[in-house]
Amino acid sequence: MADDPPTSIAALRAQVARLGEEIGALRVDVADRDARLAACQRALSEANAREAATGEILRVIATSPRDLQPVLQAVGERALLLLDAAGVFVYLVEGDHLVRVAGFGAFAHAQPNVVLPFDRTWASGQAVLDRRTIHIHDAASLGEAEYPLTSEFQRQVGYRSTLSTPMLRDEAAVGAISVLRLEVRPFSEQQIALLETFADQAVIAIENARLFEELEQRNHELSEALEQQTATADILRVIASSPADLQRVLDAIVQSAVRLCAAGDAVIERLEGGHFYNAAHAGEQFRGLLGLSLPLTRDFPGGRAVLDRRRIIIDDIHRIAETEYPAAVPLLSLNTVHSIATIPLLTRGEPLGNLTVLRAELRPFTDDEVELLQTFADQAVIAIENARLFSELQDRVGELQALGEIGQAVSSSLDLQEVLTTIVGNATRLAGADGGSVYEYDQAEGVFEVRAAEGTTTAMVDALQAAKMRLGEGAVGRAGAIRAPVQVEDVETSDVLPPDIRERTLAQGMRSLLAVPLLRQGDVLGGLVMARKVAGPFPSDVVALLETFATQSALAIHNGRLYQALQEASQHKSQFLANMSHELRTPLNAIIGYSEMLQEEAEDLDSDAFLPDLQRINGAGKHLLSLINDILDLSKIEAGRMDLFLETFSVHGLVQEVEAIVRPLVEKNSNALVVSCADDLGTMQADQTKVRQTLFNLLSNAAKFTDHGTITLTVEREADDWLTFAVADTGIGMTDEQLGRLFEAFSQAEASTRSKYGGTGLGLAISRHFCRLMGGDLTVESMYGEGSTFTVRLPTAVQNATDQLQDLGAS
């Protein structure tokens, strides 16, 4: 235009007009460009806002994964803002319904959790069912048939344009978001796309929350399972560690049941004799009912569970108690109970009782809880069985101990009375009887005699004794006659007992009897009778136990009789020896006495030729007398009938007396006697005659076996309470072999020795016995050819003779 100069006004005007048009066109261009720019700018900021909104929602999803509400809040608020809407609703599918879970903007305060139909009567319903977005430009101008529910809302609330988009996870719709405007202003494509994005994000959030919930649930289940495992392990540990302490186990079970099932009370009821009793209880409510003994009937859940051998789970006992469980009704008036689970305790199909868990509130027991209770019930059964086995084992151990005790009594004690008392005591205790007696059968008289009794009055024992029951009479007589146990299951109705005994037995409160014969090689030695205060048969294991006791008792009686016979024989022997020695001594005394008299008379008459023969008669008589005396002493010692006569005497005095007697004897063989005995040795308490006899024996032996030597008697006090008397000689001495047999009766070294030195060979054996009877001893040291030393060691105060004898008998 600037290239061509203007030629005329008209041309100029035309040019101006053209320029004006051009300017106008340019203005439009500018305006258009500005508008486009503005549109571009707006679109950019909207995109930015959308971007920011979706970013914000994702951030909310990330920060609160477990909580759906903040995510829905973010979605709602952003949709409200970015879609320029008046209100937003969020719906979730729950079962057969859609539930309005949140409202924003104008409907923020709308009632939550409104349940709406899952159908096509309204826009969101259709959106969910058809899995597509429904856009209604004007809800006020919908046809009658189209969305009746939407129209109804529209009339209530007054909105116009509305957009509903489904929330889809995989192929399934989980809910819907609906956006509402109060004016007719349809939503743009971008806005629709944006809402669909929000819906996707909401689904992610819902999914997250669901997964989180599941995770939580799983965690919870795991920790619950762990807790249950711990509880069951705890119970198992209690079971294992204290088999005898059933109560602890049952207590642990009911406590765990209450805790893990969040129940009010748990009880273990045990069945005994057709009634339940409360074996363990945890919880507060039922405390007042402990000790109530319910009979086994179908009229309450615990009874029915046991009778039907199945678990009974009741959601609400109140609804069925009147018709189903009449026995439970009175309990319901005392206690608040709704939900009940009762599990029978069964062992090999046999009921032991039940485990019952109660809730005050109506909250049914879940399958998991019932399974847990089943585990507890199983454990209770194990514990009860364990305790039973343990107690049986204890019983067996007790029986074995008792039998061991009796065995020991039988073998160690020959006191029949003591053995039978032990047997009847143990038998009564282990048989669980209230009384017992053991009889010995006197074969000569043909009657049973009571030997020992337990839990039986003296009057009763006297009556049993007086009854003189024979074979076939009374329980014990019948058992003896048939050689097998006899039971009297009810004394009241039985005719087994003689009338008097029957009355007395009943008066003692005894109702049932068990009699077991004591047999040995087919012979009846006696009977063992147990009495109980309850009627009925004795259990077979008790009968078997008593038969064992009976065998032991028979053995004891047999042993006792043998011992008695032996004692009598020994007594007869001792008596015989005593009599014999007396009978022998009387004529011997005459021989000794008259030969002495004849010597005196021969001397008076100067008839010395007779003297050597008279002396030999006299000497032989005295030797025979000393033999008889020694044999009598020895037989007394062997029969344990050598008594000690204890007296207190001066040691020095005794030694002087002995010295006076033996001095001539010692000096006969040209021996010197040296006595070393201080005169301040004081007194001793002992059998003086036996001490004297021992010293005399040792000194005369020494004199006998020593020629032209020295015999020394040394008496010393050893410590305060012992004395030693040592007799040393310088005689022929002894070999080791001779020493070994020295203290045996009749053991002079050799026959030739006896003929040369004389003596009975009993002196040392008797002397050692005497020393030991007095609590001391006699020992010897010797060197062949050089001499011997015999040492007597005695307590200064010899004790009670009976004790010493018993000590000897036991060693």
Added chain:
Amino acid sequence: MAKILLVEDNEMNRDMLSRRLQRRGHEVVCAIDGAAGVEIARREVPALILMDMTLPVLDGWEASRQLKADPATRAIPILALTAHATSSDRERALAAGCDDYDTKPIEFPRLIAKVDALLGVRP
């Protein structure tokens, strides 16, 4: 010397002991059972009684008790002769009131020593 009552049922013992005592110069009267011994002791009032313990009719212990209970014979010393050398026999003899005892068989020198002691004779 002295009048001695010997109560002894065995004939040979009685014969031996009485002869040996007589040889030593004593006058000896004899009784063959406890009852006779008590009666003769009351009648004769001897200086000493040698009393066997195992006697018929009345045993030596009972006879000694009766003699020691009677004021007329209480002062006469009694020497018990016990057949068994057991402590209980000696105890019983002393308990019955006997003044001393000796055991049978008789060892004459020992018996004479005890007899002399009871008679107050110094050896």
